Amino acid sequence: MSKTNERRLTIARAMAEAVQQEMQLDPSVFVMGEDIGALGGVYGNTRGLLDEFGPQRIRDTPISETAFIGAAVGAAQDGMRPVVELMFVDFFGVCFDAIYNLMAKNNYFSGGSFKVPMVLMTSTGGGYSDAGQHSQCVYGTFAHLPGMKVVAPSNAYDAKGLMTAAMRDDSPVVYMYHKGLQGMGWLGTEAGATVHVPEESYTLEIGKAKVVRPGKDVTIVSLGMGVHNALKAAMRLEEQGVSAEVVDLVSLVPLDRDTIRASVAKTGRLIVVDEDYMSYGVSGEIIASVTEHDISVLKAAPKRVAFPDVPIPFARVMEQYCLPNPDKIVEAWSRMQAA
Amino acid sequence: MSPTRDELHWMYRNMVTSRSFEEAIAKIYFEGKTPVFNMANGPIPGEMHLSDGQEPVAVGVCAHLNRTDVVTATHRPHHQAIAKGVDLDRMAAEIFGKSTGLSGGRGGHMHIFDPEVNFACSGIIGQGLGPAVGAALSRQMQDKPGVAVAFIGEGAVNQGAFHEAMNLAAVWKLPFICVIEDNSWGISVPKQSSTAIANNAERAAAYGIPGMRVEGNDPYAIYDAAGEAIARARAGEGPSLLEIETYRLAGHFMGDAEGYRPKGEKDALQEADPIPRMRTRLLTDGVASESELAAIESESLARVEAAIRFARDSEDPAPEDALTCVFAA
Numbered sequence: 001m002s003k004t005n006e007r008r009l010t011i012a013r014a015m016a017e018a019v020q021q022e023m024q025l026d027p028s029v030f031v032m033g034e035d036i037g038a039l040g041g042v043y044g045n046t047r048g049l050l051d052e053f054g055p056q057r058i059r060d061t062p063i064s065e066t067a068f069i070g071a072a073v074g075a076a077q078d079g080m081r082p083v084v085e086l087m088f089v090d091f092f093g094v095c096f097d098a099i100y101n102l103m104a105k106n107n108y109f110s111g112g113s114f115k116v117p118m119v120l121m122t123s124t125g126g127g128y129s130d131a132g133q134h135s136q137c138v139y140g141t142f143a144h145l146p147g148m149k150v151v152a153p154s155n156a157y158d159a160k161g162l163m164t165a166a167m168r169d170d171s172p173v174v175y176m177y178h179k180g181l182q183g184m185g186w187l188g189t190e191a192g193a194t195v196h197v198p199e200e201s202y203t204l205e206i207g208k209a210k211v212v213r214p215g216k217d218v219t220i221v222s223l224g225m226g227v228h229n230a231l232k233a234a235m236r237l238e239e240q241g242v243s244a245e246v247v248d249l250v251s252l253v254p255l256d257r258d259t260i261r262a263s264v265a266k267t268g269r270l271i272v273v274d275e276d277y278m279s280y281g282v283s284g285e286i287i288a289s290v291t292e293h294d295i296s297v298l299k300a301a302p303k304r305v306a307f308p309d310v311p312i313p314f315a316r317v318m319e320q321y322c323l324p325n326p327d328k329i330v331e332a333w334s335r336m337q338a339a
Numbered sequence: 340m341s342p343t344r345d346e347l348h349w350m351y352r353n354m355v356t357s358r359s360f361e362e363a364i365a366k367i368y369f370e371g372k373t374p375v376f377n378m379a380n381g382p383i384p385g386e387m388h389l390s391d392g393q394e395p396v397a398v399g400v401c402a403h404l405n406r407t408d409v410v411t412a413t414h415r416p417h418h419q420a421i422a423k424g425v426d427l428d429r430m431a432a433e434i435f436g437k438s439t440g441l442s443g444g445r446g447g448h449m450h451i452f453d454p455e456v457n458f459a460c461s462g463i464i465g466q467g468l469g470p471a472v473g474a475a476l477s478r479q480m481q482d483k484p485g486v487a488v489a490f491i492g493e494g495a496v497n498q499g500a501f502h503e504a505m506n507l508a509a510v511w512k513l514p515f516i517c518v519i520e521d522n523s524w525g526i527s528v529p530k531q532s533s534t535a536i537a538n539n540a541e542r543a544a545a546y547g548i549p550g551m552r553v554e555g556n557d558p559y560a561i562y563d564a565a566g567e568a569i570a571r572a573r574a575g576e577g578p579s580l581l582e583i584e585t586y587r588l589a590g591h592f593m594g595d596a597e598g599y600r601p602k603g604e605k606d607a608l609q610e611a612d613p614i615p616r617m618r619t620r621l622l623t624d625g626v627a628s629e630s631e632l633a634a635i636e637s638e639s640l641a642r643v644e645a646a647i648r649f650a651r652d653s654e655d656p657a658p659e660d661a662l663t664c665v666f667a668a
Contacts, residue, residue, distance in 0.1 A: 314447030315436030
């Protein structure tokens with residue numbers, strides 16, 4: 001692709017474009033959520049859609065997540081393909097029954113006779129001092145519960161392809177986008193998230209991880225914002241003569257264990273980077289996926305760089321102390337060598 | 340029930356203190372956030388929800404409360420915290436994320452907790468209702484004095500928690516008052532687009548309890564209505580629901596472009612600013628002299644400046660303090 005053909009979009013615009021194109025193709029797709037109409041979404045991922053599709057298909061809701069996510073389940077079972085937004089994933093506490101007991105289970109309970117083709121998109125992540133009710137990732141919480149696919153893009157190309165795939169999927173998909181990658185005017189954005197995005201509609205396979213940087217000495221596995229931290233750490237390790245491979249999980253459910261195992265089989269070392277809480281989560285699952293399969297490939301005990309098991313603090317110094325960053329990943333490599 | 344002269348002076352003082360506080364925060368908030376606005380930067384990072392214009396609700400209700408009464412507040416809590424008597428120095432320090440803050444910087448502006456005056460917050464819409472009902476239950480069970488007030492926004496009545504908490508408080512006849520601050524906007528969504536009825540006080544009928552709506556963002560009328568509801572609760576006659584019309588003079592959060600507001604709305608709201616209105620009435624009624632009001636204003640400003648200075652001069656927490664306070668010591 002030559003530079004002149006580059007079409008660099010933020011994740012917010014890539015998501016909006018995917019929804020726009022799918023709504024043009026498929027009249028059963030519609031969007032519900034708080035402030036997704038005139039405002040275009042607090043994170044910009046429905047911007048422009050109200051003007052094109054009107055308030056019937058771009059529906060601002062009351063602050064009633066239990067009602068509108070539950071309604072999305074019912075609409076999905078009745079032939080629609082709703083896209084609903086939970087503004088902050090932290091708000092799942094007020095509406096989780098609709099998510100994990102209805103959305104995630106009705107296909108199973110009905111023996112497959114009721115499909116629930118809906119997308120639940122929700123913002124994740126901290127790093128900007130929004131404290132413990134507005135900064136969480138809770139990836140592991142969603143991925144733990146069976147019946148819903150879970151994806152988390154790290155860049156705009158993946159964001160568009162995943163969104164289109166999610167809307168076409170006959171199963172519910174939880175689409176977790178990171179605020180720090182989104183490209184909002186009021187928050188800094190990781191530069192690596194804004195990449196070329198083809199204009200035409202396309203899908204990315206849900207359940208397929210990507211090797212985003214090849215290497216031979218250590219595998220760093222992450223998702224969302226963590227991928228960018230991993231890539232930065234990999235560049236630093238390269239200066240030390242260490243060749244790090246970076247795997248972007250892209251999807252948590254289904255989890256592409258084959259790609260992870262193949263990478264670790266090659267490098268013999270594994271570091272998992274996760275902005276979610278350390279215990280009982282994604283980092284443990286990735287390590288178990290390797291060790292229970294074939295522990296003999298490991299030349300060193302795996303390491304994880306994850307959020308400690310504490311609520312996310314407000315004060316910048318405390319929050320930054322807790323968050324994963326490239327330094328901590330490089331340090332994890334050093335600890336691995338010292339062991 | 341009419342406010343006494345002392346109460347009126349107290350109400351005006353707290354309204355002015357609250358406004359001065361928000362104005363100070365608004366100014367400092369943009370430090371380090373220009374020329375490119377990034378919420379993560381500056382001495383006060385993160386989201387900031389200011390209460391300019393909503394002061395009458397806080398003072399009209401809290402004029403009837405004492406330190407032992409319980410208040411739960413929202414993501415926009417500063418005016419309520421000030422009126423409830425939360426330690427201003429430590430609240431400012433918390434908003435700056437300093438070690439001297441109410442929670443040592445763990446909570447920030449949406450999570451103001453002061454046990455000395457029984458004040459707590461939640462940043463999640465409607466979720467302060469349950470804890471306020473629970474505090475009322477605790478007072479009833481222990482036969483201890485005190486009432487619990489949950490402040491919520493008008494958008495919060497559409498949360499399931501509202502219905503559940505109201506019914507629970509009513510069926511157990513608890514000393515609880517739900518105060519809806521109706522600023523007519525849920526971020527960008529106007530009340531009439533989100534709520535099936537115009538007057539949420541009518542919902543009280545669903546629980547068999549008194550409900551009253553107060554128009555005009557008027558501290559005198561709010562004082563009257565709240566006084567009645569709180570007296571009822573203190574007398575063991577059960578909960579009440581108040582919906583109070585108020586104005587959000589600020590955006591939903593600092594940095595909000597407010598493109599969703601109809602043209603002219605903001606100017607009209609500024610015209611109706613409750614603080615100059617109360618000032619005029621105090622003078623007209625002969626309840627305060629010009630020099631008394633000037634003294635209240637300068638003392639309030641000095642109080643705020645001292646709190647801001649305390650916050651600025653305080654130390655950051657130690658980074659590893661993040662790992663403490665997860666469990667009870």
